[in-house]
Amino acid sequence: MRRDVFQAIADPTRxxxxxxxxxxxxxxxxxxxxxxxxxQAVSKHLRILTECELVQQENRGRExxxxxxxxxxxxxxxxxxQFRAIWETRFSQLDEVLKTMKNEQK
Amino acid sequence: MRRDVFQAIADPTRxxxxxxxxxxxxxxxxxxxxxxxxxQAVSKHLRILTECELVQQENRGRExxxxxxxxxxxxxxxxxxQFRAIWETRFSQLDEVLKTMKNEQK
DNA sequence: AACTTGCGCAACCGAAAAGTTGCGTTTATA
DNA sequence: TATAAACGCAACTTTTCGGTTGCGCAAGTT
Numbered sequence: 001m002r003r004d005v006f007q008a009i010a011d012p013t014r015x016x017x018x019x020x021x022x023x024x025x026x027x028x029x030x031x032x033x034x035x036x037x038x039x040q041a042v043s044k045h046l047r048i049l050t051e052c053e054l055v056q057q058e059n060r061g062r063e064x065x066x067x068x069x070x071x072x073x074x075x076x077x078x079x080x081x082q083f084r085a086i087w088e089t090r091f092s093q094l095d096e097v098l099k100t101m102k103n104e105q106k
Numbered sequence: 107m108r109r110d111v112f113q114a115i116a117d118p119t120r121x122x123x124x125x126x127x128x129x130x131x132x133x134x135x136x137x138x139x140x141x142x143x144x145x146q147a148v149s150k151h152l153r154i155l156t157e158c159e160l161v162q163q164e165n166r167g168r169e170x171x172x173x174x175x176x177x178x179x180x181x182x183x184x185x186x187x188q189f190r191a192i193w194e195t196r197f198s199q200l201d202e203v204l205k206t207m208k209n210e211q212k
Numbered sequence: 213a214a215c216t217t218g219c220g221c222a223a224c225c226g227a228a229a230a231g232t233t234g235c236g237t238t239t240a241t242a
Numbered sequence: 243t244a245t246a247a248a249c250g251c252a253a254c255t256t257t258t259c260g261g262t263t264g265c266g267c268a269a270g271t272t
Contacts, residue, residue, distance in 0.1 A: 010116035011230085015185070022192055029248065041231055043250070048229095062239040062248050070196065073189040076182070079121070083179045086128055090176065117260080135218065147261055149220070168218050168269040 003052040005075045013037065014045050018054070018068055025058060025065035109158040111181050119143065120151050124160070124174055131164060131171035 009015055017031055028046060032039040046066055049055040054072045058065045115121055123137055134152060138145045152172055155161040160178045164171045 004118075006118075006121065007116045007229095010113045012110075012112075013230095015112065019188065022189055027248075028250095038232075039249080040233085044230075047250085064249065068189075070189055070193045073186065074193065077186055077190065080179065080183055080186070082125065083128055083174075083176055084183065087176045087180065119260090133218075134220095144262075145219080146263085150260075153220085170219065 003048065005052055005054060005072060006079075008049055008052050008054055009076070011045070013041075014049065017042070017045055017049070021055070021066050022068040022070060025056075025067035027063050027065055031066075109154060111158055111160060111178060112185075114155055114158045114160055115182070117151070119147075120155065123148070123151055123155070127161070127172050128174040128176060131162075131173035133169050133171055137172075 009018065013035060016035060020026060020031065020034065028039050028042050031046075032042045035042070046055060049066075050057070052072075054069055056067045056069050058067070115124065119141060122141060126132060126137065126140065134145050134148050137152075138148045141148070152161060155172075156163070158178075160175055162173045162175050164173070
């Protein structure tokens with residue numbers, strides 16, 4: 001069973017869950033209410049999120065509150081870095097082109 | 107068949123392909139050589155990448171060069187934005203705590 | 213003109229994922 | 243103490259995914 005952050009965010013429901021529990025901890029039932037799906041389905045998603053360490057749980061009585069471990073999201077950010085470098089370079093290259101054109105107009 | 111960028115980057119081989127064609131356009135065969143996989147498998151990945159508009163193709167004779175459309179990667183970056191806001195806030199909060207502790211030591 | 217190469221496409225297959233159902237357990241409530 | 247609520251877990255079903263095989267086609271080569 002291969003589990004990584006990229007697979008975790010592949011599912012749209014999971015992305016929505018992540019978006020919600022990023023702001024505040026929530027219970028599976030509370031989450032299920034938001035998405036027109038069953039508690040069990042949400043529970044399974046939470047299990048997956050737990051497996052790739054994207055989520056923290058806190059037990060309060062019979063309720064379990066899940067919250068996002070935001071730092072883990074940095075892994076995606078880190079992977080994106082290489083491309084960010086590229087699109088910024090291309091942008092600055094375009095910038096150069098524009099400057100040159102401007103100069104040639106003089 | 108619903109295809110989005112997040113699903114595209116879920117597969118590790120696809121991420122590797124993306125990493126390569128970000129730098130320079132490559133043919134399916136050239137890509138296949140890098141990954142110890144068949145041309146057809148790569149071709150299928152490229153098809154998926156094309157479907158979610160992550161890739162550009164350029165035909166040169168009987169060869170087809172594929173290149174990443176880097177701008178599309180910004181979609182991921184944009185989604186990450188909300189979390190970046192959170193982890194930066196938390197970090198600065200931690201920063202505050204550290205400052206306070208430092209002051210109390212005096 | 214025959215042959216090779218580079219490719220896409222469609223059909224197929226096995227494995228994994230997503231969702232559903234039905235438990236059992238723990239905690240709260242009547 | 244009986245009942246209800248909140249959950250996890252395991253079994254099962256359906257769908258999707260990644261890969262392979264086998265075409266066919268167009269572009270070069272001999």
